[in-house]
Amino acid sequence: MSSIGKRLLATTADIAASIEARSAQGEAGKPPLPRTAPGQMLAARSEMLAMQGELQALRDKLKSFDGSLPTVKLDPALVDTTRWANRHATAFTTAAFARLKSSIELAGGNTQPILVRCCETAGRYEIVFGHRRHRACLELGLPVLAVVWDGEMPDLDLFLSMDRENREREDPSAYEQGITYLAALDAGLFPSQRRLAEAIGVSHTWVRKATQVAQLPAAIVETFETPLDIQPRHAEEITQSLDQDRKAVLRRAERVRQMTRRPSPGQIVAHLTGRVAEKTAPEKFHAGGRLAGVWKRDSRGRAVITLEAHAADDAFMDELSDIVMKMLNRPRG
Incomplete structure (x- = not known):
């Protein structure tokens, strides 16, 4: 049971004791009981029923808190992103984020709380999930509604909770998920891509494709307006070209980066893989x-x-x- 549940339980215990005391000796300041025996019994019964109803209402409230944690409003500046964060910086410039930020502004804050765990530094917290809601509140200068995890939360639990929450709300891009998967593998949270896939409930093929996107050279990623545009099929085609002639692909990438007008993602892939004929006519x-x-x-x-x-x-x-x-x-x- 959570700490708030224990406090409520203690409160109901105090009221139960109060009922017993008040039924035995009456309460100061109350009108005197009727003089006749039937009248006294009726008055006492009415008071007992009223107090028992109060006790039952509090016990019902206690049940609603059982297994849950209280929410608090935190200064978003005291809340740090986790190293497992899978939102690229450009994810906070999209139309979807703008809509989320607008709804939070209209509501005066996030109505769906984020989850945080305590940091080793006193007074600071680390996000488990809710990076977009936290970022919106930070930019708006609003306190962020949060649930503070009561107790220890190992990195593995944090990673699984964050991944599950993000995929249920709005799927991160292949690049973002790939970056997170690689970080988890590098940290030893999982011994292999297959075990990682089993733990988060996705196919091993998807994990392989997402990590392939995240493993593209920085020079290739920079040819796209945002890494969020890179699809697994793009990464597969580019990787094949890199395996065949890495230097040629990187030379093409340099020319794409110098273009005054950014091509579409599909056109970029065509340039990188040599499907667009090089300009040789003088x-x-x-x-x-x-x-x-x-x-x-x-x-x-x-x-x-x-x-x-x-x-x-x-x-x-x-x-x-x-x-x-x-x-x-x-x-x-």
């Missing part, structure tokens, strides 16, 4: 109405500039060299 540029030169990328992704003789005298080349050096050495955003 682009011409003119000066004074005459052809001055051409530039193109070779098979290794290098930019090759060819200048016509009339446009490339020594003085021009010295000036061009200085300009190119300055551009290469300037900070890039």
Whole structure:
């Protein structure tokens, strides 16, 4: 039984004792009992029934708290995210998060409490689940409604509780889940992907696919607007290309990152895997109405500039060299 349950039980015990005392000796300040024996018996019975009803009401309330924990309002600044957190930073910029934040603002706080456990540092807490609700309250400057776990909660229990709660509410992306699965495996919470899958109640295939997304090189992940866009099928195709020619894929990734307009996730995969033909046709540029030169990328992704003789005298080349050096050495955003 929870601590609040024990306190309520103690309260009902005190009332029970009070009933017995009051039935034996009466209560100060009450109107005197009737003088006749039948009247006295009727009055005493009425008071006993009223007090017994009060006792039963409290005992019914006690049952509703049995096995549960009380909620408290905490300063969200005192609540830390767990190292098992499976929400990427971009998950807090989505339309779904904006809707959640708006509903919490309208309600004056989160109506569904988060679950936290106590940290070793006194007065601080660690989130078990409810990272999105906590983040919304933090950004809104509102206290966060929370249930504080009474007692010890091992990391394994925390991980399982967080995973179950998140999947029941709104599935994290494959990337987010993959990051969490890898963290749990690295920490030794599970001896294998298969055991992890069995513990959380998902297929081993899903765990393998999610971790494959999370294991993509950072240079690849950065080509997407957000890692949340990367689907398992994307990761599988990219991984196959990396196995065949890693350097070529990373060169393509660099060119994608330098694009002024971000392609769609499907187009990015096409670029990375070489399904989009590299631009090899030279682009011409003119000066004074005459052809001055051409530039193109070779098979290794290098930019090759060819200048016509009339446009490339020594003085021009010295000036061009200085300009190119300055551009290469300037900070890039």
